[in-house]
Amino acid sequence: MPGVQETTDRVRSTAAAAVAAIERAGTVEELESLRIKYLGRKGEITLLTRSLGEVAPADRPAVGAAVNDAKNAAQAALDARKTALDASAGPKRSATALDVTLPATRRPVGTRHPLSQVGEEIKSIFLGLGYAYDDYPEVETEFNNFDSLGMPAWHPARDMQDSFFTETGHVLRTHTTSFQMHAMRQFAPPPMRVFTIGRCYRRDEIDATHYPMFHQVDVIAIDRGISFCDLKWTLFQMLRALLGNDIDLRFRPSFFPFTTPSAEVDVFYRGRWMELLGSGMIHPDVFRKADLDPDVWQGFAFGMGIERIAMARHNIDDIRLLFENDEQFLRQF
């Protein structure tokens, strides 16, 4: 009768051989034959169970435990190897598998016009700063477009803007600044912060930078102490949001009949200075025309071309592209 030690040693060495063989198996088929070889009905480890009868009854629990360990070790090795072999074998696809690389069936997506995109950005900036947005007439009285803004009929400033007139003697607004008379009454009494975006018209011959119809944003802020430095700060906020943080601004003395002091604002953007907008402190006469007391109220105003910003931002070199509505163009933004 063999001793316990001898028997358990034999069990362990069989198990070790089995595990080693399993770990070397290169295919699922090879693994299956190893399973049969060791754990099959007549497998080497299975047969070890029968050898329990050959050991003394007192030794059977110890030998039995060794045989169980051997079975478990072999089975664990089989499972692990199976998983590993499965993983390296790649996916299994059925005959109805899809070619997921075929083009999608899309419902086409539309676009917003680049001028509207710039307009929306400007709106989000000023809505955030506490400004109210509204629309104002395009077909205007000469009073709202010129006279109330310091440009009486004989004023040379009217030469700067050759305008369209309608049969009823109204003018197509030459700047959104014509909104001031409306807004100052609509939102009175101050404090008020108001802006508008819209079409303007001037009799400019069409070329790469001129179009007889264009868009402007006009902004006013009026309160007891709104000052030139508020204007500078507000413009800086707007232009940083629109053009990026690494811009620089330059304020040059200028003349607009409806602001004093007036400033032309240049922006340093993508390596060059660009004339961008006109601004200033609202002239007392404009306040008077809107029935606001200039001894009480102070405010700033500025206006800027939307096309100019859109063209600068997107490197568009011809204003006509903005009104051609070529799908190829519109889909770029």
Place this chain on the structure above:
Amino acid sequence: MLITTPWLLQYLSSSVAHDALMEAFPRIGLEIEESHKLEGTEGYVADINVLANRPDMLGIIGIAREVAAHFDLKLKYPTFNEAVANAAGPSPLSVQIEAPDLCPRYVGRVMTGVKVARSPKWLQELLTSIGQRPISNVVDITNFVMLEWGQPLHAFDFANVRGKQIIVRRMRPDEKMELLGGKTIDAGKPGQPTLVIADATGPVALAGIMGGKDSETRDSSTEILVEAANFDAPTIRRTRKRIDVSTESSFRFERGVDPNRTLDGAMTRACSLIAELCGGKPVGGAVDAYPSRLEPKVYSLAPSRVSSNLGTDVDAPTIKRSLEKLEMQVTDDLKVTVPTWRIDATDVVVLTEDVARLVGYDNLSMRPTTQAPTPGRRSALDQLRFELSSYLSSVGYLESRTPSLDLPEQVDALQSAASSPQVKLVNPMSREHAVMRTSLLPSLVRVAEGNVRRGTKTVRAYEMDRVYHLPADKKTGAVERWMLGAVAGGMLNEYDWTGRNSAINFYDVKGSVEDVLDVVGARNARFEPTTRAGFTDDACAAIVVEGSTDPLGYVGELDRRAIPMDRIDFKLFGFELDLAALLRTHAGVARYKPLARMPAAPRDLAIVVKKDQPYQPIERTIREQAGPALEWVRLIDVYEGKQVPPGYKSLAFRMLFRAPDRTLTAEEVQTTVDQLVRTLADQFAATLRA
């Protein structure tokens, strides 16, 4: 205004380096349009854009004054010839201002012994360098002094001034006058005066604009009358526009010239030069007609107001120092006497601007002051536009921006008897843009055509903008209505390999309209068959909401006869909705309704009706008659063919019944459906489909 830098530096108490000078110009509000080296010198020629409110800088002395102030230098005025400056006594000239409202001042001075010849080299070179053509010493001097002082001058051959008298008066209706250069003018419309300089026999010059044909000095002239005067700006502007002439002189007068430098500036300077360069001698003193002297304005300035306006503390000494640099007289308590050449100083705030300019705009801080906050909000209409464009731009529509002016024929083609009159331009740039548009659809069709020409197979485009009509009361220039316009046609998808692609049809586009109504939250919109200019009679619906008789818009197939679309070989559909009307249907804040939790009972119903029976009344009848338990009804099939008689169609509906509080019995539902079938039979002669 063209200047040269060496010329400018002559008027400064010390020199300024070229780069510093060029940098200074924009800081004092002078934009350099162009500059180039002055041949053979260290200097430059600069074309300076003088701001429209500062005609005082239309003479180089005015520019030098600002440059001197910027660099804290002194302005050096030119010196006068003493013999001229001191000459007094009677003049052979008499001056009469008959129109003092249009001519505040007229100074004339006779110089004798003048030898008309070529100007000295320095003067010729200077004038040439700034683009002026030297003519003769006398003419060159008047031009030069104008460019120096900003005061236009004229030199008459005194021998041609008949009666030795000058009368400044309105041109008479029967008068005509030939100008230098040959143009003949008349007095123009009554009520719009034309101001002339006349002698005893008639006009010799068009005041402030141009001399008459015979007025000018010639080589043989020896007695010269030099004129330095001041004229009403609007009158000069109106006249020179009427006769379509612009001169250096009119350019200055229409912007405004200081009447107080007429004599002790320009006139004395010009006569000094005539004495020095042409051998002229004064005949007595100048004749000065100046009926009412323009006094300088005096403003009181409060440092607190200046500081509040600029948002930066500026003290009284700084204000005083700054304004004194501009030759203003300033007391310690800031009573400021402003020289009359500052035509722009019509309000005390101009002085704040002067201080800001001299302090430097860059030195004013860039920070927000603490003010009362205001709410930031869009108008309701703008909010609606934002929502609609978010929707349309995400389902394939390209937002377009098109001109709001259109061809008269195109606008007329969409005009109906009920339309309001159009808004027409009196001075359009072209016929294509002569009328304010009354519909967005023609421009959108042009967008479609352009893209089809470039090869696209699918068109979806929209625009939200205004259309214009004349108001009935004519109180405003136009009724401006915001519209949403859209066009769509071609294939649903540009390319599609699945075989499921098809052409965009009326119902696809109507679907976009219904989507829009859903986005807005509009309830109870109906589509009513109608006809409308711009749409075909076969496919056109008015969109009507409860509580309004006016449709809020139209949808349909666009009519090629009304809107040309030769390049488009597929059916193009479109819709146009009035945004204000749409806004009125806006559902507002939604209120929660309890969810339907009880089991629902679906029922299908197929009926046969006449082929031309519109669908919508049937659906409305079902909704109204099926009782409160009907949760929804949907059309699931429309069939015409073998299984229904010719001239008839079958409509299949699916209905869902549900009660909020219990399970409906099959009998209950059946009773309702049976009743419905009887009603449909009564109202539409509908039969159940076999």
